[in-house]
Amino acid sequence: MKRPAKKSATDRSFVVALARGLEVLRAFGPNDGLLGNQELAARTKLPKPTISRLTYTLTKLGYLTQVPRFEKYQLAPAAMSLGYAAVANLGLRHLSQPFRDELMQQTGGAVAVGARDRLSMIYVGQARSSLTVGVQLDVGSRIPIATTAMGRAYLCALPNEERAILMREMREHYGSRWPRIKEGIERSEEMVEKRGFAISVGEWQDDVHAAGVAMTLNDGTGTYAFNCGAPAFRFTEERLINDIGPRLVAMVRKIEAALGGVAAPQPRKSDNKRTKGGKVARVVEGIR
DNA sequence: ATCATACAGTTGCCCAGTTG
DNA sequence: CAACTGGGCAACTGTATGAT
Missing domain, CATH: 3.30.450.40 (GAF domain)
Incomplete structure (x- = not known):
């Protein structure tokens, strides 16, 4: 089976799953509004199932909010607080x-x-x-x-x-x-x-x-x-x-x-x- | 109203990579 | 190095749209 290019193949400290989760958060721009899994997969170049799992996890953790009517996501308050903390400090x-x-x-x-x-x-x-x-x-x-x-x-x-x-x-x-x-x-x-x-x-x-x-x-x-x-x-x-x-x-x-x-x-x-x-x-x- | 089609998203399986 | 985890593929489900 084809495996993803693993950064961690050379860097044991690099957590690929975390990096991918953050890539999903990064995919949201200021003018994007709502993004669906499809769009997120296209932007991050990650496979659909991976995106599906990551958006699920990020939603559970409060970093994304799902808008049921459109089945799409937007950044949630937990994500905002990261940016605010960074700027405030x-x-x-x-x-x-x-x-x-x-x-x-x-x-x-x-x-x-x-x-x-x-x-x-x-x-x-x-x-x-x-x-x-x-x-x-x-x-x-x-x-x-x-x-x-x-x-x-x-x-x-x-x-x-x-x-x-x-x-x-x-x-x-x-x-x-x-x-x-x-x-x-x-x-x-x-x-x-x-x-x-x-x-x-x-x-x-x-x-x-x-x-x-x-x-x-x-x-x-x-x-x-x-x-x-x-x-x-x-x-x-x-x-x-x-x-x-x-x-x-x-x-x-x-x-x-x-x-x-x-x-x-x-x-x-x-x-x-x-x-x-x-x-x-x-x-x-x-x-x- | 019903069916066909297309597309988006999810699930199950399995193996490579990671971790302790 | 064994146990665990991540994640890609294929198949499946659900939904929207258009044709009849």
């Missing part, structure tokens, strides 16, 4: 909030902080107001690494090895679109080297322009990235480069200082060798 989110609010007031752009999940950045904190109409992403929203300012800033901040792995994954994911996307990433690298921030001018969504800056925490909790974005007519490319980007860099420096952080290393010409953190701040431990 994120020190950087709380500490950066007044700084994000201030920058939002100054620029009229939505200011967010995000962390990586696979090929996306997920918003973990967001400051926006009536001024920021057009950029209405909320905490938990997912944006691509490859084409957004936040994602590219994050990418540029990764150590060589991690970055190479991520680039490979994106190359596979984007297929024929990759050469064009890669060009955009390379332009961002140059801009991060030169100015300390990345930009995206309509490369993710036509009408959204944004700047992004990354920050690596040296308590081992990883790299985050901030962005400041607005509708294209409000943030022209010229304004992004001369006004928004520098302000965002300044904001991140202030946050680092508030964290008791070490000054960020200056951007340096890289001959393709990156130091961990690049032009990204290393921040001392103890923010949690």
Whole structure:
């Protein structure tokens, strides 16, 4: 009998069943509403019987709710509480909030902080107001690494090895679109080297322009990235480069200082060798 | 109203992989 | 290494839809 590719064949600590259960939970997106077993099987590439058992188990445990009328599932409060607990315990989110609010007031752009999940950045904190109409992403929203300012800033901040792995994954994911996307990433690298921030001018969504800056925490909790974005007519490319980007860099420096952080290393010409953190701040431990 | 068909979901069986 | 567990295949059941 054909067996599934077992991660645990090489990693005895990896629990495949748990990973699959979590894959099912991950299959739900913010705009999906209800999903049936069929759709879940298609999204996770798991066999129908496996999905059937996993949805049954997750429902029993309170992570999914079945809507009898449609025989479909939605995420249940137990799943929400996981996300809430994760966000609530994120020190950087709380500490950066007044700084994000201030920058939002100054620029009229939505200011967010995000962390990586696979090929996306997920918003973990967001400051926006009536001024920021057009950029209405909320905490938990997912944006691509490859084409957004936040994602590219994050990418540029990764150590060589991690970055190479991520680039490979994106190359596979984007297929024929990759050469064009890669060009955009390379332009961002140059801009991060030169100015300390990345930009995206309509490369993710036509009408959204944004700047992004990354920050690596040296308590081992990883790299985050901030962005400041607005509708294209409000943030022209010229304004992004001369006004928004520098302000965002300044904001991140202030946050680092508030964290008791070490000054960020200056951007340096890289001959393709990156130091961990690049032009990204290393921040001392103890923010949690 | 009845039947045929298609599709989604479930069950039973069995074997490979995992665990203690 | 024996006992247990996970999960894939095939077959089954239930439901929706359309044709007659």
